[in-house]
Each structure stands twice: as C-alpha cells, then as structure tokens.
Amino acid sequence: MCDRCDRRGPSVKKLLVTYDVEEFDWRLGGGRPLPAAEQIEITARGLQKLLPIHERHRAPATFFVTGAFALAEPELVMDLAQAGHEVAVHGLEHGDDYANLEPTVAIDRLKRAKEIVEAASGQEAVGMRTPRLRHCIAFVVRDAGFAYDASPHPTWIPRRYFGLHYPRTPWRRNGITKVPISVVPGLRMPVSWMWFQFAGPRLGLMGARLASIGAPYLHLYFHPWEAVSLRPYGAPPPFSNRTGEVFLGTLDRLLSWSDGRLAPATVREVVETPALQ
Numbered sequence: 001m002c003d004r005c006d007r008r009g010p011s012v013k014k015l016l017v018t019y020d021v022e023e024f025d026w027r028l029g030g031g032r033p034l035p036a037a038e039q040i041e042i043t044a045r046g047l048q049k050l051l052p053i054h055e056r057h058r059a060p061a062t063f064f065v066t067g068a069f070a071l072a073e074p075e076l077v078m079d080l081a082q083a084g085h086e087v088a089v090h091g092l093e094h095g096d097d098y099a100n101l102e103p104t105v106a107i108d109r110l111k112r113a114k115e116i117v118e119a120a121s122g123q124e125a126v127g128m129r130t131p132r133l134r135h136c137i138a139f140v141v142r143d144a145g146f147a148y149d150a151s152p153h154p155t156w157i158p159r160r161y162f163g164l165h166y167p168r169t170p171w172r173r174n175g176i177t178k179v180p181i182s183v184v185p186g187l188r189m190p191v192s193w194m195w196f197q198f199a200g201p202r203l204g205l206m207g208a209r210l211a212s213i214g215a216p217y218l219h220l221y222f223h224p225w226e227a228v229s230l231r232p233y234g235a236p237p238p239f240s241n242r243t244g245e246v247f248l249g250t251l252d253r254l255l256s257w258s259d260g261r262l263a264p265a266t267v268r269e270v271v272e273t274p275a276l277q
Contacts, residue, residue: 012262012263013212013215013216013217013218013261013262013263014216014217014218014262014263014264014265014269014270015059015217015218015220015258015262015263015264015265016062016179016217016218016219016220016265016266016267016270017054017059017061017062017220017222017254017255017264018061018062018063018064018129018150018219018220018221018222018267019047019050019061019062019063019064019221019222019223019224020064020090020129020131020221020222020223021043021047021063021064021065021066021069021077021090021223021224022043022065022066022068022069022090022094022131022223023036023039023040023043023066023068023069023093023094024038024039024040024042024043024225025039025094025095026235026239028230028233028234028235028236034233040068040069040072040073042225042228042233043069043223043224043225044069044072044073044076044224045227045228046223046224046225046226046227046228047076047080047224047227048076049224049227049228049248050224050227050248050251051079051080051083053248053251053252053255054083054085054255055083057252057255057256057259057264058264059255059258059264060084060085060086060264060265060266061085061086061264061266062085062086062087062088062127062150062266062267062268063080063085063086063087063088064088064089064090064127064128064129064150065077065080065087065088065089065090065117065120065121066089066090066091066092066093066094066113066131067089067091067092067093067112067113067116067117068092068093068094069090070116070117070119070120070121071116071120073120074119074120077117077120077121078120078121078122080121081121081122081123085266086123086127086266086267086268086269087117087120087121087123087125088117088125088126088127088128088129088150088267088268089110089113089114089117089125089127089128089129089146090113090128090129090130090131091109091110091113091128091130091131092109092110092112092113092116093131094131094132095131096109096130096131097131097134098110098130098131098134098135098136098140099130099134099135099136103137103139103140106136106137106140106144107140107143107144110128110140110141110144110145110146111144111145113128114128114144114145114146125146126146126147126148126268126271127146127147127148127149127150127179127267127268127271128141128144128146128148128149128150128151129149129150129151129221130149130151132160133151133152133153133161133181134151135151136149136151138173138174138175138176138178139174139175141176142174142175142176146176147176147177147271148176148177148178148179148267148268148271149176149177149178149179150179150181150219150267152166152178152179152180152181153166153180153181153183153190154166154167154168154180154181154183154188155183155188155189155190156188157190161190163180164188166178166180167180168180168182168183168185168214168215169214169215169216170216170270170271177271179219179267179270179271180219181219181220181221182208182211182212182215182217182218182219182220183211184207184210184211185210185211185213185214189207191204191207191208191210191211191220192220192221192222193220193221193222193223193226195207196222196242196247196250197226197238197239197241197242197243198238198241200242200250201249201250201253201254204250204254205253205254205257208220208254212262216270217262217265217270218258218262219267220254222247222251225243226243226247227243227244227247227248227251228243228244229243229244229245230243230244231243
C-alpha cells in the first residue's frame with residue numbers, strides 16, 4: 001500500500017488522512033442518541049465502504065479507534081492493520097472527557113483502551129486522539145504509554161475548540177509529540193470533515209491546499225460514519241450534508257488530487273522521522 005510513498009522519497013510533504021473510529025453517539029432527531037449496537041453498526045458499515053478507496057489509491061491512513069468499537073468489531077480492527085494502516089487509540093469510550101477526569105482515572109482508562117485496541121489489531125498503538133479533540137494533559141498521554149497525541153486543533157470555534165495558541169507544526173511536550181490537525185494559515189480556518197461537508201469537494205480541496213502551506217504535512221480528519229447517509233437516521237442538514245456516497249466521492253477526489261503532490265503516510269511515520277525525535 002505504501003508504493004506511492006516509496007517513489008517520492010522522505011523530503012516530500014506528507015498527506016495524513018486520519019479517521020476517528022467511534023460509536024456514532026451524536027444526538028439526532030428528538031435529541032436522543034441511537035441504541036449502542038446501532039452506533040457501532042453505522043461506523044462499521046462506513047469503514048467497509050471507505051477502505052476499498054484507500055486500497056485503490058494505495059494510500060495508508062491512521063485510524064483512531066475507541067476501546068468500545070474494538071471490543072464490538074475486533075475482526076474489522078484487525079482488517080485495518082492487515083491492510084497496512086496504522087491503528088491508534090481514540091479513548092476507551094467516545095463519551096470520555098479526559099480534560100475533566102482525574103489524571104489517575106484518565107491514565108487507567110487510556111491504558112485499558114490501548115490494551116483493547118492492540119489486542120484487536122495485533123499492532124502496537126503508539127498514538128492517541130481524544131474524543132471530540134478535547135485537551136488531555138501531556139503527562140497523562142505519556143504515562144498511559146503513548147508516544148504522540150494527534151488531538152490539537154489550532155483553531156477557534158465557540159464552545160468547541162480553543163487552540164489559537166497552538167503552533168501549526170508538531171512540537172514536543174513532556175516526552176510526547178503533539179501532532180496538530182491542519183488549518184489555513186493566518187485565518188486558522190479548519191479544513192477537515194465539517195469544512196468538506198459545508199463547502200463541498202472543490203472548495204474543500206482549495207482549503208486543504210492552503211492548509212498545507214508552511215507545514216510538513218496536510219493533516220485531515222474524518223469519520224467512517226460519514227460514509228453512511230445520515231438523513232434516514234434523522235440527522236438534520238447541514239450535519240447530514242454530503243454523507244454517504246457523496247462523502248465517498250469526495251474521499252476519492254481528495255486522494256486523486258494528492259497523487260503527485262503529497263505522499264500519503266501514517267501519523268506514526270511522521271512522528272518517527274529523525275527530525276521529530
């Protein structure tokens with residue numbers, strides 16, 4: 001799967017396509033979440049739809065998996081690893097808030113998540129991303145056994161993200177490498193999943209191109225459940241915009257656009273480059 005990476009050499013700017021593999025616990029019509037089994041099933045179905053696109057483009061990705069999903073779908077998590085993708089950790093449950101848990105509790109829950117995900121994938125999980133990109137103290141990430149944290153989002157969205165003080169390039173803190181998600185320089189506009197949903201593929205790619213300026217990579221994040229049409233579940237627009245087949249077409253277009261421009265890689269590959277050691 002890494003043939004595209006090999007033929008470009010180590011100096012080419014990287015494309016990091018990452019996914020948060022989680023229970024689809026968003027509150028939809030009526031303000032209630034779906035039953036737990038259906039939350040897992042939607043994400044599992046989305047994964048099965050998007051994996052062939054990555055295989056066709058020979059583009060490795062990083063999948064941040066919750067312990068809850070790995071317990072429910074261990075064979076699918078193993079499939080990710082066997083297909084050449086990186087399997088990392090997205091917390092024990094998607095409802096976890098590691099910013100507000102006591103550090104000892106947060107460490108225990110992240111250690112448990114790491115054990116579950118590694119058992120399912122057969123692969124060491126060296127990185128993590130918190131649910132909903134909430135802050136997690138660096139020493140908690142370190143003491144839970146991880147080498148990097150891919151949660152920082154250098155943008156500002158009221159009541160959601162407060163990361164304008166973050167740099168747009170990786171940095172080290174308390175033995176952990178922080179790997180920020182890409183945003184447009186200056187404006188700090190986010191260009192990941194919600195941007196593509198609102199703006200569509202053409203403007204989405206325009207924003208992605210701008211976000212890669214001045215950084216060693218273009219780091220985008222999505223969710224497997226975007227590959228499933230959400231309108232039948234009562235998801236209102238714009239939340240349900242461009243989900244299902246439209247999302248899959250956008251993903252295919254993104255990977256086609258990157259060919260010849262960016263080298264697809266996993267987050268672990270970037271973190272383990274000598275410049276970041």
